[in-house]
Amino acid sequence: MNPFFGSVFWLLVTLGVLVTFHEFGHFWVARRCGVKVLRFSVGFGKAIWKRVGRGGTEYQIAMIPLGGYVKMLDAREGDVEPQMQGEEFTGKPVWKRIAIVAAGPAFNLIFAVAAFWVMFMIGRPDAVPVVVAAPQSMAAEAGVHNGDRILSIDGHKTTTWSGVTDDLVDALLGRDPLTLHVRGTDGRERDLTLPLDRLPAGQDVGQYLDRLGLSLAPAPPVIGSVMPGKPAALGGMQAGDLVLSVDGQPVANYDDLQKAIREQAPKSPSLAFVVKRDGRQVPLTVIARQESLEGQPSNWVIGVLAPETETAIQRYGPLRAIRESLSTTRDSAAQTFRMIGKMLVGEASTRNLSGVIGIAQVANQSASMGPAWFLNFLGMVSLSLCILNLLPIPLLDGGHLLYYLIELVKGSPVSERTMIAGQYVGLALLFTMMGLAFYNDLHRILLS
Known part of the structure; x- marks a missing residue:
């Protein structure tokens, strides 16, 4: 498939699956809490398909596939008939409203764990971490030799190249010296230290990796x-x-x-x-x-x-796969929170943000690598959506949760004026983030 059309197709698949699952979380919990759902929409704008379900809910797929929404019966949006008051959202106890809003991110978290679980049961093929160091690179100066096999990073055993990459990215965000334990082509093992503290601040991870100069060893030109x-x-x-x-x-x-x-x-x-x-x-x-x-x-x-080259396939039985899935989810979430924290305090560059174009490209690449890698990608994006939606930004689920927590403390809802002001702040923040991510995507394309 053409890379452009492949990227568009797999982006639509990714957003369609993850948005539907996220919104279904809101929908399912709202129905369980006795709130009437008027519309369940995948996408924004004009509907290209719709139908009305048995409960009177209108289900639709809209033209702009960059999200979705669940529209509930809400007194803030118009008068509610007396007989429908019991199914109206704002009239529900605050704990039910919290449950409904939190359900979207929670379902994204559940999806991530499930995607990783299936991935580990299918078996994710990976390369063994045999590496080469670019001439005059930081890795070469630290003593990495071509053909070295990385056995552990800062005492953490690693058997795959993707595991090495994850650990390197995590370490590069902090720019602290990093210890590698490697085995050379002569069979001898040794410890090396990558002086990551010498890297300049304010660059994205891609630039740091280029300066590091460590990459997977290519296959020799031998005829198989x-x-x-x-x-x-x-x-x-x-x-x-x-x-x-x-x-x-x-x-x-x-x-x-x-x-x-x-x-x-x-x-x-x-x-x-x-x-x-x-x-x-x-x-x-x-x-x-x-x-x-x-x-x-x-x-x-x-x-x-x-x-044929040596590969490391991560495949486990159902019980072991659950443990590995939970561990992957925990480590990925921790890395994401560290990234956000470092960007907020200026220790990590905002160039690390990716937008729709970047997601589309990675979606196409992961799909071409097989179902296990695409499930890995879906799990990572779903986890990112969970975390993003929990940020205390008005218009996002986290902003609504913040309002409800304030209501719990003060005993009454926040004022309408405060909510309107919050919406403006939320719009400004979201447009800034989206614009920055889009700029980063274009910048990477132009420099590639």
């Missing part, structure tokens, strides 16, 4: 298998050959090999390979051809496959 009857087989290439160069262009890893074929074949399909076989260099001539695989645009190929 040769397809019978294809150009490589006809040219005498064998499984296990280590490709040294293509048309005189040195090859350092398997990505370089594919790139060299794509660049050199249009100039001349006859490619001069030099491979290392049984300790000696062997020159080969391979005539590349253009082929279209599985409906994709045609490309230059020679008919080889990469060798």
Whole structure:
């Protein structure tokens, strides 16, 4: 699927699932508390589909898919008929109103735990944390060697590259020295310290990672298998050959090999390979051809496959998956709160915020990596929506909860004037956050 249309499609899937679940939380608890629900809407604006349910609730899907709402019978929005007073929202005890408002974020939290649980039962494929350090980077200066395998970070055992990335991002937010325990290609283990305190303040995590210069080691340019009857087989290439160069262009890893074929074949399909076989260099001539695989645009190929690489699949039984799901939810929530706290005090850059464009891109990428990774993405976004909605900002669920907590303390609702003023403040804050996130998305696209 085209990256643009793929991003749009998976964004709509993501928002459709998470918004529906969030609003269903409000809807379900409102009905249980005896409040009449007039409309359940996924999206804003003009309805593109609607129907009226048995209880008189109007269900609709609207044109703007950036959220949704549950409209309840509310005396603040107009006169309520006497016979309907018992189903009106503001007339309910404050604890019921708190339960109704808190239900949306609570259902997002439940969804996150469930998504992680299913993900761990399916099994999330991941790369083992074998790394390389960019020349003159902070990682290289700290003593990281190409091919080192990270065993633990600050005493926390790690077995996957995504686990390493999560720990690094968390550490970069605090910019404190970080200890790595690694095993080199010679089998010896050693401790290293990344001097993260030398990083300048006010940059986003992406810039910090670039300065750190630590990345997953690419696959070596070794031929895993040769397809019978294809150009490589006809040219005498064998499984296990280590490709040294293509048309005189040195090859350092398997990505370089594919790139060299794509660049050199249009100039001349006859490619001069030099491979290392049984300790000696062997020159080969391979005539590349253009082929279209599985409906994709045609490309230059020679008919080889990469060798199987070591992977770390996180797959557990139902009970262990529940424990891992709760642990992932707790750690991710703690990291999010730390990020918010550091942005509020100026220790972390607001450039770390992402908007709809960023979410769409990550949605497409995670979907292309398989169902387990897409469930991981849905869980993370659902957890973020839970936390965002609990922030004490008027117009968000957290703002309403703040009003109701004040009502509990003072014994009466906050004044209408206070609520109107809060709405203006909430609008200003939300538009500022959305504008900043949108700017960050565009900034990343223009710099990429």
